[in-house]
Amino acid sequence: xxxxxxxxxxxxxxxxxxxxxxxxxxxxxxxxxxxxxxxxxxxxxxxxxxxxxxxxxxxxxxxxxxxxxxxxxxxxxxxxxxxxxxxxxxxxxxxxxxxxxxxxxxxxxxxxxxxxxxxxxxxxxxxxxxxxxxxxxxxxxxxxxxxxxxxxxxxxxxxxxxxxxxxxxxxxxxxxxxxxxxxxxxxxxxxxxxxxxxxxxxxxxxxxxxxxxxxxxxxxxxxxxxxxxxxxxxxxxxxxxxxxxxxxxxxxxxxxxxxxxxxxxxxxxxxxxxxxxxxxxxxxxxxxxxxxxxxxxxxxxxxxxxxxxx
Amino acid sequence: xxxxxxxxxxxxxxxxxxxxxxxxxxxxxxxxxxxxxxxxxxxxxxxxxxxxxxxxxxxxxxxxxxxxxxxxxxxxxxxxxxxxxxxxxxxxxxxxxxxxxxxxxxxxxxxxxxxxxxxxxxxxxxxxxxxxxxxxxxxxxxxxxxxxxxxxxxxxxxxxxxxxxxxxxxxxxxxxxxxxxxxxxxxxxxxxxxxxxxxxxxxxxxxxxxxxxxxxxxxxxxxxxxxxxxxxxxxxxxxxxxxxxxxxxxxxxxxxxxxxxxxxx
Ligand SMILES: Nc1ncnc2c1ncn2[C@@H]1O[C@H](COP(=O)(O)OP(=O)(O)OP(=O)(O)O)[C@@H](O)[C@H]1O
Ligand SMILES: [Mg+2]
Numbered sequence: 057x058x059x060x061x062x063x064x065x066x067x068x069x070x071x072x073x074x075x076x077x078x079x080x081x082x083x084x085x086x087x088x089x090x091x092x093x094x095x096x097x098x099x100x101x102x103x104x105x106x107x108x109x110x111x112x113x114x115x116x117x118x119x120x121x122x123x124x125x126x127x128x129x130x131x132x133x134x135x136x137x138x139x140x141x142x143x144x145x146x147x148x149x150x151x152x153x154x155x156x157x158x159x160x161x162x163x164x165x166x167x168x169x170x171x172x173x174x175x176x177x178x179x180x181x182x183x184x185x186x187x188x189x190x191x192x193x194x195x196x197x198x199x200x201x202x203x204x205x206x207x208x209x210x211x212x213x214x215x216x217x218x219x220x221x222x223x224x225x226x227x228x229x230x231x232x233x234x235x236x237x238x239x240x241x242x243x244x245x246x247x248x249x250x251x252x253x254x255x256x257x258x259x260x261x262x263x264x265x266x267x268x269x270x271x272x273x274x275x276x277x278x279x280x281x282x283x284x285x286x287x288x289x290x291x292x293x294x295x296x297x298x299x300x301x302x303x304x305x306x307x308x309x310x311x312x313x314x315x316x317x318x319x320x321x322x323x324x325x326x327x328x329x330x331x332x333x334x335x336x337x338x339x340x341x342x343x344x345x346x347x348x349x350x351x352x353x354x355x356x357x358x359x360x361x362x363x364x365x366x
Numbered sequence: 367x368x369x370x371x372x373x374x375x376x377x378x379x380x381x382x383x384x385x386x387x388x389x390x391x392x393x394x395x396x397x398x399x400x401x402x403x404x405x406x407x408x409x410x411x412x413x414x415x416x417x418x419x420x421x422x423x424x425x426x427x428x429x430x431x432x433x434x435x436x437x438x439x440x441x442x443x444x445x446x447x448x449x450x451x452x453x454x455x456x457x458x459x460x461x462x463x464x465x466x467x468x469x470x471x472x473x474x475x476x477x478x479x480x481x482x483x484x485x486x487x488x489x490x491x492x493x494x495x496x497x498x499x500x501x502x503x504x505x506x507x508x509x510x511x512x513x514x515x516x517x518x519x520x521x522x523x524x525x526x527x528x529x530x531x532x533x534x535x536x537x538x539x540x541x542x543x544x545x546x547x548x549x550x551x552x553x554x555x556x557x558x559x560x561x562x563x564x565x566x567x568x569x570x571x572x573x574x575x576x577x578x579x580x581x582x583x584x585x586x587x588x589x590x591x592x593x594x595x596x597x598x599x600x601x602x603x604x605x606x607x608x609x610x611x612x613x614x615x616x617x618x619x620x621x622x623x624x625x626x627x628x629x630x631x
Contacts (some may be wrong), residue, residue, distance in 0.1 A: 269422050270452030273440045274519075275469045284465065288456035365456045366501045 063105065065126060068133035069098040075140050081147030082156060089161035094136075101129045155335035163339035170324065171343060178313070178321040179347070181237065182305045185244025190298055193249045194290075197256020198282050211257050218254045222247030222308045230316040240312045247308045248301045255297045259290040295359055302351050306344060321347070369398035369557050370419065370523065374428035377414060388414045390581040391428070399555030403568035406578035407617060412561045413449055415578075416525050419559060420446045432523070442470050445521035447529045449561075451508040453500045459487060459511045460496040466515040486518035487511070489544055491537060506533045513541065517548060523557045524549075530567070539597075542571060546595055565613045569606060570597065577616050585616065 072094055076087045108122040136157060142148045144156035164171070200206045226243045233239030263286065271285045306321075313322030321344050328336035372394040378385040388411045396402050404412050417423045418430055421439040430437045432444070445466075453462045463483035464476075471479065487496050490510040500508050509532050516524060530538045549556045562568050568575050569589060577585040589609070591600050600606055 266448070266450055266452065267454075269417075270446075270448060271454075272422060273420055273444075273446045273448075273452075274466050275440055275442055276465075277469075280465075280469075284457075285454065288454070291456070365499045 063126060065101050065129040065133055066098065068130065068137055069094060072133060072137055072140065075137075075145060076158060080140075080145035082144050082151050084144060084156045084158040085162040086165070087158040087162075089165050090158045093161050097129060097132065101125065152332060153334060155338060159335040160338045160342070163336050164343075167336065167339070171321075171340075173319060174321045174324045174340075175343070175347060177317075177319045178306075178309055181240050181309055181320070182244060182302065185241045185309075186248050186298070186301050186305045188241075189245040189248025190252055190294070190301065192245075193252025194256055194287075194294060197253045198260065198286060198290075200253070201257040201260030202278075202282060202286060207257060207261060211254075211261075214250060214253050214257065218250035222304075223311055226308060226312050227315055230312055236312075236316045239316065240309055243312055244305045244308055247304055251304075252294075252297055252301065255293060256290060259293050260286055263289060291363060295355060299352055299355060302355075303348055306348055310344065369400075369433060370394075370396040370559070371431040371434075372415075372418075372428070373431065375418065375425040375430060376427040377411075377418065377423070378426045387581060389418075389425075392583055394576065394583060394586075396557060396559065398557055401549060401558045401560065401571060401573045402576060403572035403574070404559065404561045404576045404578060405563065405565065405568050405613065406584070407580070408563075410578045410580050412578060413527055416446065416527050416559065416561060419523075419525055420444055443522045444525060445516050445519045445523070446525040447512050447516040447527065449527040449531070451500070451505065452512055453508055455500050458497045458499055459492060459503065459514075460484060462500070462511055463487060463515045463518050466519045470519050470521070482518050483514075486514040489517065490514045490541065506537070509533060510537070510541070517544075521556070523559070526558065526560045528561050528563060531563070538567075542567065543595075546571065565610055566601070568613070569609050570600060575613070577613065579616075587612075 073091065076091050076094065104122060104125055108118040139154075140157055143151070143154050144158065200210045222243050225246075229243050229246075230236065230239040233242065267285070267289065271281060276285065309320070310322030310325065313320040314326040317323045321340060325337055325340035325344075328334075328340065372392050375389060375392045376387065377389040378387050380386075392415065404415065406412055414423070418425060419432075419437070421430075421437045421441065421444075424437075432441075453459075454465070457465065460480070460483050463486055464479050467474075467479050467482050471482075474482075484493070484496060487493055490513055492507060492510055492514065495503060495507065500511070503511065509529065513526075513529050516526070516529075530541055533541065545558070549558055560568075560571060562571075572589050575585075575587045575589060576583055577587070587609070591603070591605070
């Protein structure tokens with residue numbers, strides 16, 4: 057019981073709490089948000105510790121993942137502690153370039169309407185772009201991968217085009233498009249379509265020969281072959297690809313927003329770095345990380361819910 | 367009328383410019399309704415021959431005819447049960463069977479297809495597992511689903527590659543009898559080409575045993591126990607034991623000190 061509370065993350069938590077409540081060499085904004093975040097992380101850690109910790113009869117797998125959870129929490133707190141010590145407590149570095157965490161998390165209180173609007177806008181663009189890009193890439197890839205003649209023609213072309221990162225032509229597309237919205241959806245679409253197409257062609261061209269033989273021996277027609285065999289066969293690679301494409305899309309979007317938008321997460325980061333408000337820049341970066349992670353969790357949830365085979 | 371004709375067939379596998387002869391000048395005629403077992407040492411080309419019959423690969427030399435038409439690909443008259451499990455992981459057992467049935471019986475309603483599939487699963491003893499996914503079934507159970515699919519598709523020619531290899535003794539015996547029932551001697555008998563490593567199984571099932579020794583047909587033996595399919599009688603008969611000894615000796619014939627003295631038939 058006592059030992060559980062004395063685990064390293066908890067000790068670090070109390071030190072950080074002490075720092076948050078006292079004032080150091082540098083004066084900061086209101087620390088409440090920072091304290092809430094700290095306490096949230098610690099609460100999550102304590103709860104899981106009680107549920108899966110060594111002495112609570114969790115099975116081996118749960119105990120192992122709890123161990124890594126403990127390590128991760130400790131690392132997060134340790135980094136925060138190091139940051140707070142160099143900035144807030146001792147003021148060793150520039151306050152502008154390296155804002156204390158109190159100030160970073162305070163931004164979420166101060167700016168939440170802006171941030172919310174940014175999230176909605178960016179998500180809209182990412183979902184439209186990645187959604188259409190994935191559907192198109194999978195559909196075209198399915199057909200092209202299956203018909204050898206198409207494959208031999210399209211694959212080399214796709215190979216070259218897919219090798220050019222969307223970031224390269226993003227500025228151009230933004231410049232020639234009538235609206236920023238259209239431009240960024242289109243860039244994300246392209247950035248998603250080509251790699252998905254390549255991925256899909258690869259899945260199908262490299263499909264297990266035994267699987268194909270058994271499908272052929274059933275005399276399946278082309279439609280059944282595509283939708284009942286090759287598409288389900290590719291579901292896991294498609295999802296793995298989707299994860300990468302979402303992360304990619306955020307990169308492209310953030311970049312595009314930096315050039316031509318006046319709303320969105322990327323714009324938010326860009327704007328405040330122009331004003332040298334680096335606490336807001338940090339907050340924006342953290343927010344993007346959280347959003348991408350949340351989307352990945354969502355994909356995982358979807359996968360567990362709808363795919364019943366292994 | 368001859369059903370399957372294999373005429374002077376040779377086959378070479380080509381991997382990166384290296385060619386490997388797997389079959390050499392095979393000649394084989396299988397009559398309609400015949401139950402032929404193919405046995406032979408591992409790697410002698412049995413599965414290769416079956417793939418040729420199914421039309422998954424094509425001979426480098428010679429040709430394969432079914433009802434006097436050259437084989438140009440898989441057809442609805444034929445159905446294979448593969449040596450390896452060949453189920454689709456994303457379909458349940460019954461969906462796997464139904465997918466096969468649907469291809470050969472397009473005019474049936476989905477209810478009828480479902481009934482046929484359920485029936486076939488029942489026959490192989492998997493009635494209670496119809497809605498399980500392949501990963502939830504053991505290896506032998508998966509193989510039985512594949513067999514159920516082959517049977518439910520009710521083809522004129524049934525090609526089976528060690529179908530009972532991974533199945534326990536009791537189910538194996540049941541399935542042997544089930545297979546014999548389905549291919550019972552009636553007007554419209556199925557032609558079966560059945561690969562096995564089990565000499566007893568071959569003798570019990572076959573009308574004819576083809577022994578392959580690397581790349582060629584080494585022996586072709588007719589089997590006739592009359593219409594009796596009483597297992598104990600057949601297994602206890604002299605003819606059975608003689609055959610068994612002979613077939614086993616074939617596996618050993620390249621050894622100098624052959625402990626299985628060749629038995630003349
Ligand atoms: N796809 C392939 N490419 C190249 N060589 C192959 C291929 N498939 C089989 N072979 C070779 O052809 C020969 C015959 O193989 P086959 O699978 O027909 O044997 P088998 O008689 O079915 O053996 P087993 O009883 O072990 O199943 C083997 O020597 C094997 O190495
Ligand atoms: Mg084989």
